[in-house]
Amino acid sequence: MGPVLRVAFLLGVRQIQRANIWTTVLVVLIMMLTFLSLVGVSGILVGLIAGSENANKEQYTGDVILSTPKGDSYIEDSQSIIKILETLPGIEAYSARYLTSATIEANYTTRRDPNEVRDSIGGVITGIDPLDEEATTHLSLYVAEGEFLSEGDEGYILIGKNMLQRYSSAFGDAFDTLEDVYPGTRVRIQSGEITKEVIVKGIIDSKVDETSFRIFMLDSEFKRIFGRTNLNVNEISVRLDGTQSAEDVKQSLLASGVGDYATIETFEEAIPEFLEDIKQTFAFLGLIIGMISAVVAAITIVVIIAINAITRRKYIGILKGIGVRSEAIILAYVMQGILYVVIGVGLASVVLFGLIIPGINANPIDFPFSDGILVATIPGTLTRFFFLLVVSIFSGWLPAWVIVRKNTLDAILGR
Amino acid sequence: MIKIRNLTKDYTNGKVVTHVLRGIDLDIASGEFVAIMGKSGAGKSTLLYQISLLDQPTSGTIIIDDEDIINMSSFERTAFRLNKLGYVFQDYALVPELTAVENVMIPLMMQGFSRSKARDISQQALAKIELDHRLDNLPTQLSGGEQQRVSIARATAQNPKILFADEPTANLDSVSSEAVLAVLRELHDQGQTIVMVTHEKEYTTYCDRVIYMEDGKITNIEERVR
Numbered sequence: 178m179g180p181v182l183r184v185a186f187l188l189g190v191r192q193i194q195r196a197n198i199w200t201t202v203l204v205v206l207i208m209m210l211t212f213l214s215l216v217g218v219s220g221i222l223v224g225l226i227a228g229s230e231n232a233n234k235e236q237y238t239g240d241v242i243l244s245t246p247k248g249d250s251y252i253e254d255s256q257s258i259i260k261i262l263e264t265l266p267g268i269e270a271y272s273a274r275y276l277t278s279a280t281i282e283a284n285y286t287t288r289r290d291p292n293e294v295r296d297s298i299g300g301v302i303t304g305i306d307p308l309d310e311e312a313t314t315h316l317s318l319y320v321a322e323g324e325f326l327s328e329g330d331e332g333y334i335l336i337g338k339n340m341l342q343r344y345s346s347a348f349g350d351a352f353d354t355l356e357d358v359y360p361g362t363r364v365r366i367q368s369g370e371i372t373k374e375v376i377v378k379g380i381i382d383s384k385v386d387e388t389s390f391r392i393f394m395l396d397s398e399f400k401r402i403f404g405r406t407n408l409n410v411n412e413i414s415v416r417l418d419g420t421q422s423a424e425d426v427k428q429s430l431l432a433s434g435v436g437d438y439a440t441i442e443t444f445e446e447a448i449p450e451f452l453e454d455i456k457q458t459f460a461f462l463g464l465i466i467g468m469i470s471a472v473v474a475a476i477t478i479v480v481i482i483a484i485n486a487i488t489r490r491k492y493i494g495i496l497k498g499i500g501v502r503s504e505a506i507i508l509a510y511v512m513q514g515i516l517y518v519v520i521g522v523g524l525a526s527v528v529l530f531g532l533i534i535p536g537i538n539a540n541p542i543d544f545p546f547s548d549g550i551l552v553a554t555i556p557g558t559l560t561r562f563f564f565l566l567v568v569s570i571f572s573g574w575l576p577a578w579v580i581v582r583k584n585t586l587d588a589i590l591g592r
Numbered sequence: 593m594i595k596i597r598n599l600t601k602d603y604t605n606g607k608v609v610t611h612v613l614r615g616i617d618l619d620i621a622s623g624e625f626v627a628i629m630g631k632s633g634a635g636k637s638t639l640l641y642q643i644s645l646l647d648q649p650t651s652g653t654i655i656i657d658d659e660d661i662i663n664m665s666s667f668e669r670t671a672f673r674l675n676k677l678g679y680v681f682q683d684y685a686l687v688p689e690l691t692a693v694e695n696v697m698i699p700l701m702m703q704g705f706s707r708s709k710a711r712d713i714s715q716q717a718l719a720k721i722e723l724d725h726r727l728d729n730l731p732t733q734l735s736g737g738e739q740q741r742v743s744i745a746r747a748t749a750q751n752p753k754i755l756f757a758d759e760p761t762a763n764l765d766s767v768s769s770e771a772v773l774a775v776l777r778e779l780h781d782q783g784q785t786i787v788m789v790t791h792e793k794e795y796t797t798y799c800d801r802v803i804y805m806e807d808g809k810i811t812n813i814e815e816r817v818r
Contacts, residue, residue, distance in 0.1 A: 180704050187694065187701065188687075194731075197687040496684040497683040498646055499699050499746065500674020502667075589685070 189512030208521025211474040215561045219463025220551045226456040229547030234444040237387045239414035242447050243439040251409040252439045261433050267421025270312035275304035275399045276411035279368035283355040298353040303391045304399025305525040313416045314518040323360030323379030331398045333378035337389035478514050478572035486580045494588025507577040514573025522562050594620040599652030612638045614808040625780040628789045630805035636789045644756040645669045661716040678747030681759040684739040686731040693727040697745045717749040737768025757788040
């Protein structure tokens with residue numbers, strides 16, 4: 178270590194050691210809160226979307242989803258595709274779903290006036306194999322009322338909560354809903370000339386629109402009611418066991434020619450467009466808020482170091498007078514800034530990774546469209562730490578540099 | 593050792609120019625103990641600041657140890673002060689966060705001594721002036737006289753060519769003043785060149801020469817025979 182560093186270290190350490198403890202505590206607290214703000218605010222914003230993406234993957238798309246190409250009625254030659262799927266490595270489970278649009282009507286038995294508006298809404302009927310669906314999306318976990326479908330449950334449906342007025346009142350009149358529907362309620366499904374009365378067996382409480390706006394029934398019943406005798410499905414969600422990446426499986430399916438019959442997307446590609454838009458908006462907001470936090474941190478360090486340097490101007494002059502080089506004096510102040518940041522970030526990291534993140538993961542923030550988590554990756558956190566470090570170095574250097582540049586005698590005499 | 597020719601220093605405040613030093617010529621030999629005396633405003637401290645490189649004169653020449661210091665860069669002046677000059681300030685000017693021994697260590701460490709070596713030298717310097725029991729005391733824990741002696745130890749630990757003392761006894765009682773002067777006297781006896789500004793004539797007893805100043809000029813030089 179050179180003389181400049183040695184002297185700077187001694188001066189810096191002693192200045193911090195002998196500084197007013199409450200001033201130091203206050204500065205460290207400000208640094209800590211700044212870092213929490215830098216990481217936490219953008220982490221929550223990103224976490225809102227990450228939570229939604231996770232939910233979309235876990236409850237709907239799986240790792241890879243095959244869907245009906247635009248303009249087609251279903252995935253042609255679905256059964257051959259399923260056979261190909263079963264031969265691919267890394268597939269843990271899949272759920273083949275039949276879809277059709279339909280009208281669902283409730284309370285028709287109590288409607289006395291034929292001119293009264295019918296309590297009906299449009300929706301998507303989804304035919305599923307309950308065991309396959311459970312293995313792929315664990316849909317039973319999201320049954321808020323009633324029970325999940327079992328084999329042989331013909332005549333029963335599961336209905337998404339967003340189709341029910343009592344769950345969707347928070348959305349206002351954004352879309353039509355059914356009133357007074359509970360497990361056991363009879364509803365009528367109508368698709369074209371086909372009408373079928375079914376009983377609600379359970380209500381699905383999911384924040385994924387594709388799940389909460391659907392009506393689920395057994396695939397065997399779907400095929401029978403809607404005449405899907407060719408066994409061609411509309412979408413297949415695939416869950417992987419972790420040995421293969423979603424991209425690898427997608428490429429394998431494309432190589433097998435499945436792309437000619439189905440649209441193949443990884444869970445990331447299948448993220449709804451509005452989520453992608455929100456993600457970009459939130460990332461931008463996080464950046465802006467982070468920058469504001471960094472500016473506040475920089476101003477704080479500048480003010481603290483400036484006050485310290487100005488009140489010690491005489492001693493800076495004396496140090497220069499006895500031959501201490503300006504770089505050593507400036508470095509001592511820079512070290513102060515660095516130390517404040519290192520301690521502040523250290524404490525903030527303990528709070529963040531030890532308390533806040535585990536706490537939020539255990540109790541996600543309940544947002545209307547996702548269960549928000551706090552996303553703080555190690556590289557992202559380190560980037561913010563280094564950013565704050567650079568800010569602190571500049572903020573410690575600037576006021577010290579201004580004072581050190583003054584005439585030595587003027588500094589000593591306080592002129 | 594020190595050769596000063598036609599040295600001037602003006603201070604400008606708006607359109608008002610104050611001539612503080614008006615053509616000073618002076619030679620100081622190696623090993624001399626010189627006192628500069630004069631009334632307040634005579635220019636004695638200003639002269640000290642110029643020849644000790646703490647300030648830049650308006651015109652003139654200063655040669656110290658065969659080096660023309662007028663045209664040195666800021667970096668060179670700092671290095672020159674560190675390696676060849678020592679300072680004792682009127683108000684001691686110890687760094688408040690540093691202990692007595694650390695205050696003495698700083699210039700030594702800046703010169704390139706390791707921390708432990710600098711501490712050894714500093715302890716010896718403080719021991720010489722009977723402050724070895726106050727090594728780890730902060731300046732606020734020392735009396736004025738003790739602080740000034742630490743200041744002398746700091747100024748002399750690195751064996752400077754010239755020691756500058758700006759009214760070193762001004763803030764001290766007579767007992768402490770005597771103690772400080774005794775240290776300076778001992779340094780002088782060991783061959784140290786000392787230039788001291790003072791306004792107390794009784795403290796010039798041990799000087800080789802007393803230079804009297806008035807209105808920015810040297811009015812008299814009194815040679816002392818010891």
